Amino acid sequence: MxxxxxxxxxxxxxxxxxxxxxxxxxxxxxxxxxxxxxxxxxxxxxxxxxxxxxxxxxxxxxxxxxxxxxxxxxxxxxxxxxxxFSFEISEIESMLAYARREGIHFDVCTAFNMYIERVGEYERMMYQKFLINPKLVTSVSELGVPIVKFTLFAQPDVLDRVQLEWEDQKLYGNLRMIRSGDLFIDVMNPTxxxxxxxxxxxxxxxxxxxxxxxxxxxxxxxxxxxxxxxxxxxxxxxxxxxxxxxxxxxxxxxxxxxxxxxxxxx
Incomplete structure (x- = not known):
């Protein structure tokens, strides 16, 4: 072998x-x-x-x-x-504001936990499918701990638009934005x-x-x-x-x- x-x-x-x-x-x-x-x-x-x-x-x-x-x-x-490879929650505040304004579902992750601000039945089914049990908080901005991943979850046409706008505006700053699936965009430490x-x-x-x-x-x-x-x-x-x-x-x-x-x- x-x-x-x-x-x-x-x-x-x-x-x-x-x-x-x-x-x-x-x-x-x-x-x-x-x-x-x-x-x-x-x-x-x-x-x-x-x-x-x-x-x-x-x-x-x-x-x-x-x-x-x-x-x-x-x-x-x-x-x-x-x-x-972590980063500070302050580095994604502009993207959090965009997602909240546009009503796009998101979550943020530390190494072992996931946090969300709201969840509907569609999102709940997605989390169940992936064996995930996220923690519901009032505002992820108040977590006060380094995070490893910020993820958007939406239909492909919505994420196509987000991807174009965020790349055009460089909204992710020094972080790295990747399309990790048709329904997901991840923002992470650039390394x-x-x-x-x-x-x-x-x-x-x-x-x-x-x-x-x-x-x-x-x-x-x-x-x-x-x-x-x-x-x-x-x-x-x-x-x-x-x-x-x-x-x-x-x-x-x-x-x-x-x-x-x-x-x-x-």
Missing amino acids: NYRLIALDVDGTLLNDHHELTDQTIETIQEVHDQGCHIVLCTGRAPASTLPILEQLGLEGTMITHNGAVTVHADERGQSLVNE ANKGNALKALAATLEIEAPEIMAIGNYYNDLEMMSFAGLGIAVENSPNDVKEAADAVTSSNNNEGVHEAIRKYCL
Whole structure:
């Protein structure tokens, strides 16, 4: 086997569109893990909603969460923070004002918690789907603690407009704005991405980039796919992502992760 570490995006890659892991995918991941390969989930999810996926795989270890802003180690003793890229809530006040004015749903995250100011049934269903239990507060501006991610949740046409306006006005300042899904925009520390987090983790494990395979499906996966010796896009990825990848595997609904591991690792 040529690869010592496999980095896996979760939603749209590892899980199918029903947010499920298939038995065959679980068996393949366990097999490659038993042969000595590190399995690292690299996701936009928080640690609390990533851990159940890791447990379903029958594994423990390090998770890269919040799109690279937070790295956490999970074992039988619980979860411990390995690294985080944070910023101050004051840096997003102009974007908070915009979202409140336009009625666009948002949340802000620390390493282990998520905070919201309001929630409707549509947003509640989204959080349930991603196994998230956010904390309701009067104003996130009053949290007084560094945060790792600010996320907008809305329909694609709304976020398309937001993206254009915020880029035109540079409303995110020195922070980094990324489209992490059709329905999500994330604003984070400019050094926070899955690629940088994966690079730091690999260094601690003494694993070189050519020994890493990364599989993803969206623009927030590009840095980790570029860093890895083999970057693979699932078939359901946007064309830009597939063109940037070294290879393309089947879609998340057709067990693309299982197929890629079988082809390149087993």
